[in-house]
Amino acid sequence: MQSQLIERAKALLADGTVDRVLGWKAGEFAYDMTPALFSSAQELDEGFAYDAFCGANLSKYLVKESRKGGRVLAFLKPCDTYSMNQLLKEHRILRENVYLIGVPCQGKTDVETLRALGITSITAARQEGEDLVVETLYGQRRIPLAEAMAERCKACKGKKHMIYDERIGEEGELENPDRFGQVAALEAMSSEERFAFWRGELSRCIRCNACRNVCPACTCEQCVFDNPASGVDNKAAATSFEENMFHIIRAFHVAGRCTDCGECSRVCPQRIPLHLLNRKFIKDINTFYGEYQAGEEAEGRTPLTAYTEGDVEPSVVYTKGGND
Amino acid sequence: MKKLPLSQMPALYAAMAQGGALYLPVDNAAGDAQFTRWQEGMELSRALNTVRSAKDFFFPQTENLVSFRMQGKTIEIIDPRTEGEDFVLFGVRACDARSFTILDKVFLADPVDSYYKSRREHGTVVTLACTRPEETCFCQSFGIDPADPEGDAACWLTEDALYITARTAKGEALLARLDGLLEDADPAPVEAQKAQTAAILAKLPLAQFTTRSFGGDVLMKAFDSPKWASLSEACLGCGTCTFVCPTCQCYDIRDFDTGHGIQRYRCWDSCMYSDFTKMAHGNPRTSQLERFRQRFMHKLVYFPANNDGEYGCVGCGRCLAKCPISMNIVKVAKALEGDVHE
């Protein structure tokens, strides 16, 4: 697959369709791919990588790249194409300056997922059949690929690309995973239990803003939390309130726009399950206003910029969910 | 060299916590090690290191510097500091122990940061030798021996016992408090562990990594390298590297209006942030390239130039593990090496 992508990129560079390529670059270890731009066949040969560790969603980079002049080729996994559509809907990407190639994805793993499985000190990794074989400083570990997958890939929306100029590989199918099991489990708890759960999670936040800065829905020129004029800016959470506020507002601002790409949870250095906040909004939107998947289309309204006269009343919150 | 059997660890913790607090790495809800105030029943994490470094205890993420209480049109100034509590930091790794030396060069140099100094004075650092370094470790590049850590006192965990030795007067005082628990020990098992660890260290992927080509004398060469553009292009401008880093020491000072007055507090800042060192005219570093370059130039060039060759990095590897886009000081230093050498 990697060589196929490189060949295609070279051809498009050579025929002048694009003048640079956005992809992933191999790193020091087996797993530390960095999103990178390539502008020649030589650079592609030297560093371009595409494998099970290439999880980063590249769509957000196109906000800037599409404005730099020339045309950039971007490789997008199926879930990245939802982000792409959403960004197009919000006029954040200049479509004419990007060339999109849909690339197949069998699900991605990442080093944090492996570490959570107790696999550390990784020096090399390779796929063998259905297994991932990981060499570590202290011996070899073998696990089924399905187990090694990141949580977001276990809840994959499907392998179908929502937008592309060309696609490599077969057209994938939409899937219908249970994305809301964890949310429902939390809803079933008592209010006290939920409070304790989220305090436990959010108190670890170090406010590094990785979740926000990686999020393809968070492309504000300046975030309200960085803007002293907003009155709500803060650089570090001094109290539990500020921890809560940042995460509530972060999730609220992307409500109806979040495509559930899972980047926020992937990058959180403290492994806070931030996707559970976004998915709560997604679940509520589906329940209250009908099924909606952000990023399916590049036009139209989002659930929070739309309404129907018969929408549920906010009092629905008192009567649903929870044991208490 | 003293030792105590592992079965006595709870008693050791209790004794260390006596008259103050004991903080040690404990597994949190996410399964990661986190320095936690010891309570009966807590166990030392088996993880190599904590996600957040140990610097929090001397340089916390937020710290109230001064308060102003307002009543009508009158303003009263309040020093929020109270007489601090003595505490023991147990289980600090060699890399983090070295980071305190680096922070001291910043905060204890004239003018002395009295908030930092007070915390430093109240804390006793008990380090723990590493036995299973990970692929991201490169403390040896900075002359740190993780098998023989610095600190007020240093410890080695073997299969059956904890070995401990004091390295400073503070360490001696601590050991004196623990005297009833400890017995004299033959250092041979410790020496054996050091040798074993050394063998592993030699095989680490970053064992040969060095920053020796960097320093004040290559300032302009490093600064002008064309590589910064491609190195920084994927940077998200988040603060992850900065906030997990044990040596990053930049902070911002802000006012919080409580409704009754103002709390003037400082909080960690990150040179990766677009409003870092923002002044009335704007930000002196307007692009992510410049901000990214600042972080690495500071660690590899400016800091050693001003601090007798001491780099602003201890090789703990946290940024390697945590950067969302896997860009880090190792990749930067390797990429620039050619440019600064020629």
Next chain:
Amino acid sequence: MQVNEGFKPTIVAFCCNWCSYAGADLAGTNRLQYPADVKIIRVPCSCRVNPLFILRAFQRGADGVILCGCHPGDCHYTTGNYYARRRMTLLFSMLDYLGIERERTRVEWVSAAEGVKFAATMNDFVSTVTALGENKRLEDLRCKAN
């Protein structure tokens, strides 16, 4: 409902200028009593209320926040309360999800003619919040009176 003797909650009521604020005025004109714990902030429309304002109120010491607007379909600006309704439904659901007591937040549609409803709503809301006691889960300790 349990009574929390002696506790005086702080309640912020955001009222749209055209219906609910006028409804509150009518309650006053008719001398309909409700506790002084309720303080009203006038906004042009319920759609002007940003979730940030509601969190801000809790941060600064509110124990309950209520938003009142025109009945759906009667918005002075035609559609404002429809957007407000969606925003608040999702916000309140999220607060509940985070374990914040859901009875601390409420939306009521009160027309300019519903002085009685306004007073009754406020009486009910105050007694609900009083029973819950002080807001602890979404407080900011720095803002507590010292």
Next chain:
Amino acid sequence: MQRIGVFVCWCGSNIAATVDVEAVAEALSHEPGVVFSANYQYMCSEAGQNLIKDAIRDHQLTGVVICSCSPRMHEQTFRKTAAAAGLNPYMVEIANIREQCSWIHKDKAAGTEKAIILGRAAVAKVHLNAPLVAGESPVTKRALVIGGGIAGIQTALDIADAGFEVDIVEKEPTIGGKMTQLDKTFPTLDCAACILTPKMVDCAQDERIHIYAYSEVEKVEGFVGNFTVTIKKKARFVDETKCTGCGLCTEKCPQKKVPNLFNLGLDTRRAIYIPFAQAVPKVATIDADYCNMLKNGKCGVCAKVCTAGAIDYKQTDQHIEEKYGAIVVATGYNPIKLDSFEEYAYAQSPDVVTSLEFERLTNAAGPTGGTLLRPSDGKHPHTIVFVQCVGSRDTSGCGKPYCSKICCMYTAKHAMLTRDKYPDTEVYVFYIDVRTPGKNFDEFYRRAVEEYGVHYIKGMVGKVAPQADGTLMVQASDLISNEQLHISADMVVLAAAIEPDKSARPLATMLTASMDTNDFFTEAHPKLRPVESPTAGIFLSGACQGPKDIPETVAQAGAAASKVIGLLSKNKLTGNPCVARSDEMLCNGCSSCEKVCPYGAISYEDKEFRMPNRTVAIRRVAKVNPAVCQGCGACTVACPSGAMDLLGFSNRQIMAEVDAICK
């Protein structure tokens, strides 16, 4: 730092009885920024206002807080007071300590404490107030009416009557609309043409009215008072200025097999035609779809017979740009297509007709010359079944959920007229409910039943089956006697639901006027502003806003005209200064604000920004038109970056109030 004056009103004993006004004034005098604090018996009295004016001058106040009755009562009064003393009127804030404090609390201590807090909130807000000046814009004194039916005609006549110029854009070759196709009108049974055509002639003859017939609106730009509209004048292939309307060409044209749309396809006309004798303008039009000359260049008969030389086969669409101060939408309605109602055999049998077709079949100018004949064989029908609510009040998805309102009455009219003219004809009417809420409507309906012997049956028609003998077997249920009925009918007349004209939806987009889910235009307020669209300067006339009969349409048309006249009689418009404003440095150009704006006040522009290192970036940023914005604030919350804020109710101001209340 502001210099704020606080003025606490006693309102006689209305406030002073339960609020210690002196204590409030005293407490607020200690708030930061407060340099003057006073209390007085009646602040709204002349003496009270003078107290305020004097304090503004003597203490150089930059902000004023009045603790008094509701701002809904005296905000304007105190703003004028401030303005009279040279202070910007928007530097005044009211703390409502009467309706929302003294009148609802009996305990003086509690009332006083609350009054102080409300005063503090107002002080906190005033600290962040900035002087606001209402924008002004000129008004183009010309109106556009889109649609030339009875609604548009009446609106145009009324506007012109007040002395303003008005243009009518009509997409058909003649004005007149649906009403020209009707025979008689209920409940008075006067002839539609007799009452409509004089109005059409008035339009043509009024110098202030210009008719763009056979034209469509293509583009609308601008805002209230200042619209620029592009009108497409479709090619008629006849020079309007030369054609005398003699009609010779329409008799000589060899292409005879063109369905006559004016008669709903019940007969044919020529390829060059004048829709009907009283058409305005009375000018021929060539139907390009059928004209042999235009299709293959072979013919040219009309040009040969035209003595005025008006035929112009080379004519093309023309685009005309005009400026208007106000726009009235009068796009009307159409009966729905009945293709999806197979049970009524509309598509199978020519003897199943819609009510509008029935109008043509009974109209003296219609295809049958006014004699009611079956379309299939031209024989006189002896049994006619009328079916009500075909597609109305239909929640199955085939039809429309709403009541079409006019069908009950026109069906009663049809039934009555049929019985009157042809007493040998049995007439059945199947209905769900008969709705007759109008002047003399119920009397009319009862006459149909009682005097004319029309059989009204409450029940649904299940099926209409064409029989071999040419009759129609109507199966229906009588809900009152609970019987199944089988009626052998000669004709079935379907009261099809009416829907907004298809041109309305794209027009609404051009006008940024909102529509409901049925594509009826939404009014600015359903009760209090029924003829205005939420978008300023756009008015609604007739059935485009909802189903209406003629008197209602004419009433609304007049009302819309009076609103337009009110607008055009102003020389300039003064806006509400409390409008949204976008900080372009923060704007992402994401369009969220635009989507929730009910007024279409937000547009976007690609703007150049100077960036660091002498670079330039082009960014899409939102722009609010202050003349259109009504200040609701929906956009401010839709905006994630906080770029959009509302003057007079800014984020910081509201948060300052929150802070003051909660501390």
